[in-house]
Amino acid sequence: MPATLEAESTLTDRYQTTVPETVRRALRLRKRDKIQYVIRPSGEVVLTRASDNDNDDPVLGQFLGFLAHDIATHPGNLQWVSSDFVQRVQSLIGEVDVDLNAPLSEDDE
Numbered sequence: 001m002p003a004t005l006e007a008e009s010t011l012t013d014r015y016q017t018t019v020p021e022t023v024r025r026a027l028r029l030r031k032r033d034k035i036q037y038v039i040r041p042s043g044e045v046v047l048t049r050a051s052d053n054d055n056d057d058p059v060l061g062q063f064l065g066f067l068a069h070d071i072a073t074h075p076g077n078l079q080w081v082s083s084d085f086v087q088r089v090q091s092l093i094g095e096v097d098v099d100l101n102a103p104l105s106e107d108d109e
Helices: 021-027 058-073 083-093
Strands: 035-039 045-049
Touching: 021 045, 035 058, 045 058
Parallel strands: none
Antiparallel strands: 035 045
């Protein structure tokens, strides 16, 4: 199980702070990169690297953040996917060719 990293920083009189080196490395942040804050109802704040792509699904990032938090909080719930399960799923899919980037037609509604 990966170790949980912790870091802290201090707010200046102008409410500014330096992002600690461990956080910068973990998020692969460079100068002038943008960061995003998600404030959860519990008061927990999740800091992530902001996406450069304006076309990204806004919900996907939050969902992935939720998954990352859940995995970090409850690593015992993770389970391996067996090769039998993978083969079963592949047998159900068959030779279906799906273009995930194709726009949905109005007929699909």
